[in-house]
Amino acid sequence: MAVKHKVVESRENDGLNLIIRALQDINIKTGMHAAELGKLYERVVLKLGEIEIPTAPEDYKKFMNDIEQVQEMFTKACSKEELFSATLKALYNGISDLERRPSPTMSIVLQLIDYKKIPFAVQWILQNRYSEQSLERALLTLCNWLSKWMYTPNLGPLVLCFMQGLEAKQHDDILIEVARVYIEKLFKLVVLESIRGSVGPVVLYILERMQHNPEAFHKILPHINSILNSLYKQRSDSSQYYLHKFVNLFMALMEHFPGHPGLYDDLNETLEQYHPEKNYKEILNCKSWLDINNCTLTIRSSSGKVGLNNLGNTCYMNSVLQALYMTKLFRNSVLQSSRDTMPLFSKLQALFALLQFSQRCSLSPNDILNLARPPGFQPGHQHDSSEFLGYLLDILHEQEHSIYSSSIGNSIVNIGSSSGMSSDSTVVQGSFGGRILTVSRCDVCGLQSERTDSFRELQLSFPNNCMDPSVQTLLNYYLQPERLCGDNQYHCDTCKRLTDGERVSRIVEKPRRLILTLKHFRYDPVSQQRTKLLQRVKLD
Known part of the structure; x- marks a missing residue:
């Protein structure tokens, strides 16, 4: 040596x-x-x-x-x-x-x-x-x-x-x-x-x-x-x-x-x-x-809240960051975490701290935009906030999962295998993660197959001919049985072919905080374009 x-x-x-x-x-x-x-x-x-x-x-x-x-x-x-x-x-x-x-x-x-x-x-x-x-x-x-x-x-x-x-x-x-x-x-x-x-x-x-x-x-x-x-x-x-x-x-x-x-x-x-x-x-x-x-900038508004500066059509990002900050469970988990080796997580932590304690009127989240801009999001263009939210949470979850898994792996001595990371071990999954059970049934033989998946959001579609639905109406529509027929038939392992059937989804583990995304667009076969739905949604 x-x-x-x-x-x-x-x-x-x-x-x-x-x-x-x-x-x-x-x-x-x-x-x-x-x-x-x-x-x-x-x-x-x-x-x-x-x-x-x-x-x-x-x-x-x-x-x-x-x-x-x-x-x-x-x-x-x-x-x-x-x-x-x-x-x-x-x-x-x-x-x-x-x-x-x-x-x-x-x-x-x-x-x-x-x-x-x-x-x-x-x-x-x-x-x-x-x-x-x-x-x-x-x-x-x-x-x-x-x-x-x-x-x-x-x-x-x-x-x-x-x-x-x-x-x-x-x-x-x-x-x-x-x-x-x-x-x-x-x-x-x-x-x-x-x-x-x-x-x-x-x-x-x-x-x-x-x-x-x-x-x-x-x-x-x-x-x-x-x-x-x-x-x-x-x-x-x-x-x-x-x-x-x-x-x-x-x-x-x-x-x-x-x-x-x-x-x-x-x-x-x-x-x-x-x-x-x-x-x-x-x-x-x-x-x-x-x-x-001693602040030379305009002091925060009478509401006591700190705003986020628009960096060029970045309303999609600012609205997501403010919503996440106002989600107390997630905000406190981020502020109390010690995951300081992850760049994006550290920047989000710093931003939340400033939103909570700064006396400024507004802040510029440049670093978050640089680290979490989804692929295809062009600077200065308008983009979808739900898409940004999903990408941001995915990065935070994957980075924390990777760091945690590495630390666990390095600490194991003389052990044949490790159990890995549980589904709620990350801040994101612990705040927004749930589990949904999907049951598919064959109409021919009656065979049922089950699959359980993790989820962090529910994407709710609008029923046809339903004006101004409530959130509960959209949830019921999302969870109602779905017929599997025509081009959407079910492949049955017993019958070994495509058959008609039915699929039912049921939430078996609810998230501590539920994210709902409203699918306000629908494909119009006449114009062959996506059209925006201008329906209101009632909170009940």
Whole structure:
């Protein structure tokens, strides 16, 4: 295993050597156009994201020397504005790519940005109208680097400035998601003197802004005592500064999030030892994410509900999302679930949280549209809401079923087989799933066959010559016996041929919440087209 480990790390250093040689070749060549040079540097930046950091001491030392050489060559080459812009664009494309997980070595490109120009770099990113999904991936990547890499001084300031820029653009949902993922890792790094000045401001910023929900604060609770103790023992100016800031902030947060009996007892006792200031509450006198008083958008309506913005004839999607949100059983199951490895599920969870707690007048569900647009649904066109609902629920069910099955399979040790996932194990099936029994009978021999299927909706047709039917009338029509004759004969296994018969359906396990789809279209043999039925349906 030691030999294999050595070979892998040698290959990583070889990759860095190739980058150095490529940069040297670029510097030797003359007469290259700026556009051609820009493309070469873009490829070099993306290649840096593939270089893993070695762990063996001798390889690591050489790796850092090579990194410094690459950094110097980049700084010299990118003094020209056009190369600088191309390099930064490649950096953003790398950190925002949903398919890649670039290595922190790519972060050395950040050293091209003068500290004072970081706000302009962030402004450039936000003005390019990148999608919310792209912005979130970029910030997640930067925070991941910040939690692992301490040799890019500009990284922490860039993360902080990026967060502030997203806050100004009302991307609170992105900030909350990133804070939830990384606050614990970043907080534990505050004990390191070498990166405290880079990580500390980010940690303080997150904890001060997360005033709408105690999740970030509660994530770091188990580590607070040891972190404060380490800061106290270091006795440096920076350690004492952050000790002072944290003590006051934690006192304020404990009072800001009451209603947790016994949870703060040990922390309160610890903080009193460090003598918090009398005016510690003032530390939370700042803008809070999802705070109505600082929201530049129109506040929510008098009804207390948050709307969804139309993204171009997306009424079909918005109506489905609002209906699902108002289905309390499904909404609570989504919000309480921990299936955070599924992109669509996580985005729906974030949207439901914002619909419940946001003070905005409306939200834009771009990410849901990007992840759950059914095949054939053209942007800007009108589409069927029931078709979108079925596709959305299918994806949610299949993704959760797949994740659950994989985790169950991986946890089985020395067992010959597993029972698999039950029908109501997913959030979708547990909320909307039922079972229906279909009995088919042959008129010739009397043989009956039975089949039980799962369902998540009932598609109700309209009887002929029935004006303004009730829901119960349509349900009765759906469940009435169906004659199997003519072109729709029944194949009898006993008679071994097509025979006349009868089919009856009966719900044997009702869903906790029933989805009914009204089939408002019927084929007109005269015009040979689908015609819309304009009948009303009464609720009885």
